[in-house]
Amino acid sequence: MSKIKVAFSSDLVEPYFSHLKEMCDVKIVGKKALGRNPTEDELLEQCLGCDVVYINTEVVTEKCIEAWKASGMKLLGCGRGTPVNVDWKAIYKAGIPLVYTPGRNANSVSEYVFGLLIALVRRIAANNHALRSGRYLGPEKENVLDIDFQQDVVWYMPDGTSPMRDFGGGFELYGRTISIIGYGAIGRRVAHTAKEGFGMEVKVYDPYCTKEDIESGGYEKVELDEALSTADVISIHLPVNKETKGMVDESWFSKMKSTAIFINSARASVVDQKALIDAIEEGKIAGAAMDVMWQEPAPKNHPLLDRDNVLITSHLAGMSCDVARWQSEMIFDEIKRFVNGQEPKLVWKRTE
Numbered sequence: 001m002s003k004i005k006v007a008f009s010s011d012l013v014e015p016y017f018s019h020l021k022e023m024c025d026v027k028i029v030g031k032k033a034l035g036r037n038p039t040e041d042e043l044l045e046q047c048l049g050c051d052v053v054y055i056n057t058e059v060v061t062e063k064c065i066e067a068w069k070a071s072g073m074k075l076l077g078c079g080r081g082t083p084v085n086v087d088w089k090a091i092y093k094a095g096i097p098l099v100y101t102p103g104r105n106a107n108s109v110s111e112y113v114f115g116l117l118i119a120l121v122r123r124i125a126a127n128n129h130a131l132r133s134g135r136y137l138g139p140e141k142e143n144v145l146d147i148d149f150q151q152d153v154v155w156y157m158p159d160g161t162s163p164m165r166d167f168g169g170g171f172e173l174y175g176r177t178i179s180i181i182g183y184g185a186i187g188r189r190v191a192h193t194a195k196e197g198f199g200m201e202v203k204v205y206d207p208y209c210t211k212e213d214i215e216s217g218g219y220e221k222v223e224l225d226e227a228l229s230t231a232d233v234i235s236i237h238l239p240v241n242k243e244t245k246g247m248v249d250e251s252w253f254s255k256m257k258s259t260a261i262f263i264n265s266a267r268a269s270v271v272d273q274k275a276l277i278d279a280i281e282e283g284k285i286a287g288a289a290m291d292v293m294w295q296e297p298a299p300k301n302h303p304l305l306d307r308d309n310v311l312i313t314s315h316l317a318g319m320s321c322d323v324a325r326w327q328s329e330m331i332f333d334e335i336k337r338f339v340n341g342q343e344p345k346l347v348w349k350r351t352e
Contacts, residue, residue, distance in 0.1 A: 004339050007047035009033070010056040010079030016328040023339055030058040040064065052077065052335060055085075062090035069094050075338050078348075079331055081105060081185075081318075082239055088351050098348040099334045103185030104327040105318035110189035112317035113235055113265050114198075116289035117173070120311040121261060127167040136163045171232070171259075173198040179227035180219075181248075182237035182266070183209045190235055191219050203227050228255040235263040238270045242352075246272045253279035262288040265317045269294065277303055280310060291317040 003023070009030030012020060020026055029046040031037055037058065038046065044064045047053045053060075053068055054077035065076070065087060077099045078086055091098045119125040130136060136157060156162045178194045180187045183206035194200040195218060202219040205227040214221040228234065234256065238244045248264075248271040256262070262285055264271060273294050279285050287309035293302070296315060304310045334344055 004052060004335075005050040006052040006054060006335060007050040008054050009058060010054050010077070010331055011324055011327065012331055013324045013328045016332040020332060020335060023336065024052070029053075030055055032056070044068070047073070051075070052338060054079065054331065054335065056080070057085055060086040060091075062087045062093075065090045065094050065096070069096060075099065075334075075344065077331065077334060079104075079327055083348055084240075086348075088348070091348075092351045097344045099344045099346050100348050101327045101330040102346060104330060105320070105323045106185040106189045107326070108320035108323050109186045109265050109317040110193055111320075112291065113190050113263055114193060116265070116291065116311055116313070117233060117235075117261065117263055120287055120289040120309075121173070122170040123167040123308075125311050126308045127163055130163065130167070136161070173200055173233075175199060175201070176232040177201045177203060177230055178233040178235060179203045179205060179222070179231035180235050180237060181205050181227065182239075183214060184237060184239075186265075187235075187237035188217065190237065191217060195219065200233075203231065225255060228252055229257070231260055232257065233261045233263065236266050236270060238266050240267045240269050244270045246270070248272060248275070250275040250278065253284045256285050258283060258286065260285045264288070264290045264292060266292065268292040280304065280307060287311075291315055 003025040006020070006024040006026050007029045008020070008026050009028065009032045027046070027050065030043055033046065034042070040059070040061055040063060043058050043060070044067050047064070047068055048071045050068070051072060052075045053073055056079045060076070074096060076086070076091055076096055079101050081100070081102055081104055083098060083100045086098060088098070136155065155164055178200050180191050180202065183191070183204050187204070187206070191202045191204065195202050203222045203226065204214045204219050205222055205224050206214070209221070211221045236248065238247065246269070250272065253275055262276070268290070276288060280288060281303070289311040291313045292315055293312065298305065298312070305312065330346060334346060337344055
């Protein structure tokens with residue numbers, strides 16, 4: 001019996017890649033084969049005659065899907081949390097399952113959210129930057145190991161300034177309220193960590209989730225106005241689509257507490273850029289932390305870059321070394337299910 005033919009361009013760590021080659025006839029395609037993004041015709045040609053096509057970030061058009069189906073494709077896969085590079089309508093029209101890797105980086109992103117939050121609220125990042133830039137430092141010493149013993153070490157400068165006064169304070173997370181906007185795989189992990197790890201009160205706004213689903217985790221399902229007006233921390237976990245693009249606008253920030261912290265680890269385009277800039281500059285909220293920007297890399301003169309109450313990182317939240325393992329397990333499991341004649345589990349349902 002001949003092996004299932006798989007056109008493959010996603011990332012698969014060991015031992016999953018070796019197992020895949022044992023189980024299937026694997027052809028490496030796309031960026032993995034060319035070292036660059038393929039053209040539409042190159043990708044189309046590479047994957048003809050394969051039972052399974054599993055891509056990564058390559059753009060899959062209707063033309064590709066129709067040609068692959070005609071040549072025998074029965075399953076299309078995309079190794080991403082949201083298969084935005086695949087024509088959803090075309091794959092639905094073709095009647096072929098599209099599998100993907102939902103929540104592959106949910107642990108990574110949810111942990112990073114709290115890294116951003118604590119670094120901002122306790123002003124860790126701002127203080128570190130101040131020290132590295134030379135503020136609050138004493139004169140150079142020939143031997144830094146030669147110290148005078150002090151019973152009580154306090155970081156005061158000769159001129160009376162002190163980082164303890166300038167960067168101390170901030171609030172503890174324990175007992176505070178966090179509102180989670182979007183209760184998908186990442187939002188659920190953030191909710192769990194907030195409640196179980198930090199003792200926070202968790203409120204959730206997601207009109208597509210039932211009250212029973214949210215309350216089963218010990219959280220409160222609320223309407224948007226309550227989520228915004230009562231939260232000490234607002235964490236965004238929304239996909240980008242026609243409904244959510246620019247959804248977080250001036251009306252949102254006007255309802256938040258002036259002491260609230262805004263966290264976005266999802267996509268910048270769900271937030272109205274001017275509305276957030278105005279909210280920061282006008283003191284409508286206390287601060288913001290973001291791992292995503294509207295343009296990446298961000299322009300050097302972006303007004304949020306030089307604010308002490310804004311923390312920005314360069315799209316790193318989903319980049320832990322463990323993500324590849326979770327992703328590989330999902331990819332291999334779906335292809336194995338196909339080889340064994342089982343129904344796929346992680347099927348993308350949306351068409352637009």
